[in-house]
Amino acid sequence: MPESEQKQEQELAEVQRAHWQQTYGEHPGMYGEEPSEPAVHAASLFHAAGARDVLELxxxxxxxxxYFAREGFSVTATDFSPVGLDQLREAAVAxxxxxxxTTAVHDVRESLPLADASVDAVFAHMLLCMALSTKEIHALVDEVRRVLRPGGVFMYTVRHTGDAHYQVGTGHGDDIWEHGGFAVHFFPRPxxxxxxxxxxxxxxxxxxEGGLPRRLWRITQTLPR
Known part of the structure; x- marks a missing residue:
């Protein structure tokens, strides 16, 4: 990758990290306490697969x-926002x-802080469609594969190119569009x-999902045994 493109990716990542930190700080518990519909669906899949340890990205x-913890799973929750995770830990006590x-501050552009084959299931709601390049998304899925045990389940959701905000706002290339301060990588089916x-x-x-509404795909894939 040319040095100029790499610098642009790093700058976009830093801007987005700061934006999410500010957002969580100004709007604690911004998504409410009720689980997302994808999480409810994921929990049923994880139970059916006999999962015990869940990683949420x-x-x-x-x-x-x-919600996963209340369902009886042992949960490792990661995010690049310490503010968000502080709120999570307080709520877990409550x-x-x-x-x-267990929480861990982590940027998914880096290797996951878990051992090989150490979790039974991985969940990511709209994480893969953040301001990540296609190359970074592939690297992240490779990391998910590394930490999953054979037969493990990976369920994720992403906004796709049929979404109303696709090609709206500031384009950063690679199907990444920024609107209202949030950058989204809209997924094509390929x-x-x-x-x-x-x-x-x-x-x-x-x-x-939501009032726009956002148009998403829910994708479930299983690691062969």
Whole structure:
């Protein structure tokens, strides 16, 4: 990658990190306490697969991580916002699930802070469609594969190119568009298929969320045994 492009990616990442820090600080618990619909669906899949240890990427202030803990899973919740994770830990104490929740400040552009084959399931709601390049997304999915045990389940959601905000606002290349201060990598379907190579692709389900509404895919893929 040319040095100028690499610098632009790093600058965008820093701006987005600062933006999320400020957002969580100004709007604590901004998504409420109820779990997202994808998390409820994921919990049923994880239970059916016999999962015990769940990794959530981009947990934010923790509404889904707390739900997984209440469902009886041991949860490792990561996010690049210390402010969001502080709120998650406080809520875990309030919900009496602190013993089942571990947090780690982590940027998904770096290797995951877990050992090989150490978790049964991974969940990421709209994390892969943040301001990540296609190369960074592939590297992240490779890391997910590394930390999952054979037969493990990876469920993620992403906004896609059919979303109303696709090609709206400031374009950063690589299908990344910034609108209202938030940068989103809108997924084309071929990217979903590329990320599933070497996995068993279980589902690609379209759904909508929020008042716009945001248009997303829910993707579930399983690591072969």
């Amino acid at each position: 981009g947990a934010g202030h923790g509404r889904d991580a707390l 919900h009496a699930v602190a013993g089942r929740v 990217l979903v298929d590329d990320l599933a190579k070497g996995w068993r692709l279980e589902e690609v389900t379209a759904f909508e």
